[in-house]
Amino acid sequence: MIKDKTELENIRKEWIGVREFQAKIQRHLNVGSVGGMFGCGSTHELRNISHNLILLFGFSVLEKVLNQMRSEGFFNAPNTNLGTLMYESKKNLTWINFSLVDQARNDRNELAHDQKIFNRGKCWNYIDAIETELISWKILTSAIPFKH
Numbered sequence: 001m002i003k004d005k006t007e008l009e010n011i012r013k014e015w016i017g018v019r020e021f022q023a024k025i026q027r028h029l030n031v032g033s034v035g036g037m038f039g040c041g042s043t044h045e046l047r048n049i050s051h052n053l054i055l056l057f058g059f060s061v062l063e064k065v066l067n068q069m070r071s072e073g074f075f076n077a078p079n080t081n082l083g084t085l086m087y088e089s090k091k092n093l094t095w096i097n098f099s100l101v102d103q104a105r106n107d108r109n110e111l112a113h114d115q116k117i118f119n120r121g122k123c124w125n126y127i128d129a130i131e132t133e134l135i136s137w138k139i140l141t142s143a144i145p146f147k148h
Contacts (some may be wrong), residue, residue, distance in 0.1 A: 001093075001137050002068050011068070011139060014061045015131070019144040022054045022127065051120035052111050058127045059108050062101075065139055069093070096136050100129045 002008040029047050059082065066085035070077050077088035082105060090098060104126035110116040134140045 001074060002065070002139065003072050004068065007068050008139065011061060011064055014064070015058075015134060015140060016144060018054060018057045018061060018127070019131075021057065022051070022124075025050045025054065045117065048117050048120045048123075051123040052117055055104070055108060055118075055123045055126055056112065058130050059105065062130050062133070065134065065137070094136065096132050097129055100126070101133060104129060 002011070029050060063080075063082050063085065066082070066089055067080055069075060069089065070080070070085060075089045075092040077084050083102075086098070086102060086105065089095075095101065107116075107118055107122070107126070111118065128143075131140065131143055135143060
């Protein structure tokens, strides 16, 4: 749906980066869980914190997509606040699971503003939900598997 080919390619690269970073973190956490360099693995909390950071990156890409669609006139929004962009985009954009992505956005806000940490499985689910939307809008051509 994004007309600007350069911007579309940049967004695609950013999403690939989200998935690659997600896999890289998980690989390193898995190595740490079997003893690591000094015989101590990563804590459950560190695992969750790591994947919460990836969720922030994932939302950064979603926000770029919605801002680009707004700038190309696909929908109107009075400001570039992520929540506003999401709700205003519903008028012209078909969402697969808006309620899940909106819940993820609310949790992202709690993470960003209140340092509330969510279980990594929840983060994985949220990132998958964002990816599903990006595929349905033809931003991505297919899912990028996350090997965890």
